[in-house]
Amino acid sequence: MSTRTYAEKALRDVLDAWQQAIGVHDFDRVAALFTVDAVFQGLRPYSVGRPGVAAYYESQPLGMTVDYRIVTAEQLADDVVLGWIAADFSFAEEFRPPLPVSLTVVVRAGAIAHYHVSPRIDAH
Structure with a gap:
């Protein structure tokens, strides 16, 4: 598998799960997709760790969904991938x-x- 194909698959695996969890407003499931020490910067002040991720998504309105498109994907190391994503959040x-x-x-x-x-x- 090429590095670009690996990078896109790695991103798609986690982002598909992220998209699904957001769509059912399961903020704990969203947070579980992040590392325990994840640096998270949404559209308001940043947090570090899963509790901040869960709190951020818990505060989002019911009925929010997201569609995404991978703009670029790069493999940085054996198990590290960088992605630039275009996402559109929609609201009920x-x-x-x-x-x-x-x-x-x-x-x-x-x-x-x-x-x-x-x-x-x-x-x-």
Whole structure:
């Protein structure tokens, strides 16, 4: 398997599980996809570790879902993958538009060790 194929599969494995757990609002299951020492930066102050991840996703509205696309995937070491992800969070409330973001994730040994999100500004 090529390093790019390995990197994309490693990302897809964890991100598919992340997507599913978000879709059912299972914040503990989302947090379990992260390493115990994961650095997590959502759209508000960062946290370190699974409890911060769980608290962040618990505070998100019911009915929130996410679709994602891997923009790039790079294998950094035997069990470390870096990914740049385009994600769109959607909300059950009709008045709330989808939220497009860019994610940078580092997956180590099948778990997210670093997660950074920023608003996505699409090129014109």
